[in-house]
Amino acid sequence: MLEVMRLRGDEGVRKMAEEMLKLGEKTREERAEQSTGGMVPSSRSGTFISRALAEATATTLSPNRKVYDGEKKASLPGTRARFEGDPATGDAEVDRAYDAAGEVFELYAQAFNRDSLDGFGMDLVHTVHHRANYNNAFWNGTQMAYGDGDGQLFQTFTELSVIGHEMSHGVVQFSGGLVYEGQSGALNESFADVFGVMTQQRALGQSVYDADWLVGKGILGPNINGVALRSMKAPGTAYSDSLLGQDPQPYHMDLFVNTTSDNGGVHINSGIPNHAFYLFCMYMGGNAWDRPGQIWYKALQEINNPLATFGNWAAQTLDAAIDLHGNGSYEMLMLRRAWKLVGIDV
Ligand code: ASN
Ligand code: ZN
DSSP states (O other), X not given: OHHHHHHHSOHHHHHHHHHHHHHHHHXXXXXXXXXXXXXXXXXXXXXXXXXXXXXXXXXXXXOOEEEEEOTTOSSSSOEEEEETTOOOOSOHHHHHHHHHHHHHHHIIIIIHOOOSTTSSOXXXXXXXXXXXXXXXXXXXXXXXXXXXXXXXXXXXXXXXXXXXXXXXXXXXXXXXXXXXXXXXXXXXXXXXXXXXXXXXXHHXXXXXXXXXXXXXXXXXXXXXXXXXXXXXXXXXXXXXXXXXXXXXOOSSXXXXXXXXXXXXXXXXXXXXXXXXXXXXXXXXXXXXXXXXXXXXXXXXXXXXXXXXXXHHHHHHHHHHHHHHXXXXXXXXHHHHHXXXXXXOOO
């Protein structure tokens, strides 16, 4: 997105995008340090248990949220705004981050028996109002941060699917990680999108057919021609705008984008595994966090390959489907079909 803005935006947008890209590099360096800093790859050692058991034990899990106000400055985490149990503040950004963090915690706790992002109940630290006119949100290896947007390109970043996305980067990191470059990086991005929209669908009580499958709906500026940041249902169609350019996401391997920008297209080629998940959900029906989510989550816990390619990941999801539902099961056959439809044979 930022690369597109840098290339296609007007003078002001271009400068902003260049600044943001520089900041992004710094964040990625910090994030890389965090993920190699002797962190325990927690819940990958955990065994996989049934959903019924997960729900029974999950009742004891509860979040510890800490939302800070960045006061439009760069330093993190900022000043205390709303901690666990505090009443609503009236600051919409603070309260949306607090509520969304609760939804994300609940998804992982109740559907996946995971105690917070690291599996060991870590605090959920969020900073809102990060920097001035900041057009992004991120996980830096230890906490989440959200800009307010510049009001032109973006209006806010505290939107449920975006918050679910950022927090899920933490889950990927503590599950053994997927290196943020090329195909493994696009898988990291895709996992974040999948669990971001899943958070939203669960919070809204939506089945896979009710959902819009959009990431970041409503965060684009008022005059931008587009509906969201990304579409899992129809990658490449989320926006088409003179400032933002055209949504660059492919939905099939034939359209895979080879590029050195965006860490080798991590936010671009994620459209391919995103669409495979969407198609699989369409075959399964019901709720995304049931069969499809359980398979994706199990695959993440078991892949044990931070440099996984799309093919490796597809094979891991197939293994998970076989373990959970049996060889030759409907789930396994439909999953293979979904991957085939995006150009990946397993
Ligand atoms: N919002 C971006 C993301 O989570 C920021 C980044 O870290 N690249 O993918
Ligand atoms: Zn991301």
